[in-house]
Amino acid sequence: MDLRIVPGVSWSANCYLLIDEEQNKLLIIDLGLDGRLTGYSLRKSLEELLGENSEDFEVEVFLTHSHIDHIAGENNLPPFKSLIFSASKIAAEHINSRDHVTLLQQFGGKITFSVEKTYEDGATFSFAGNEFQVLHCPGHTDGSAVLFSPTMQALFSGDVVFKGSIGRMDLPTGNPEEMRQSLKRLLEYDIQHLYSGHGEALHGNVKRNIQRALQLF
């Protein structure tokens, strides 16, 4: 399995591309902003990764939460063999209704897809030989979820926790007490690699990073 990071341009979220070359499957974690605002950086990475073969790939896009800067980049996606969007149930409700929690209206964003696959807290799946657990971690939004891979010892944390900081809690459905509980929960997992929604990845000292964040409360 190959992991590619597409760093966020401007206030767009980072996107993560996980590719299973043997089975022609692709897992995309977050889409970022509309490609017109990011120079189509996600599209360029997909073209580099897949070349002319995008239509051979079965693709799942997992959205860590419903914010515009994570969900509005669908114009970066080339044609695929199949494409499904997934998220937590609460995030799916926000996205599918394009409600105020998405911030789409506030920033003039548009999306055309619906989230058709939802994950319960604790749901697991495997991708390219790696296990993934979906953990609901509210606090930044009520529908925020992260992906933890025990086999990769990696956390794809969305806007819950970053290297050196945590997600803001002042946007609709943000909740400091829920954030505190979510961070405490993440201390239980053996995370060596933190791949967050914004900023650079952190390798090692992830537990200390989360402990420091908890001192803010």
Ligand SMILES: [Zn+2]
């Ligand atoms: Zn966010």
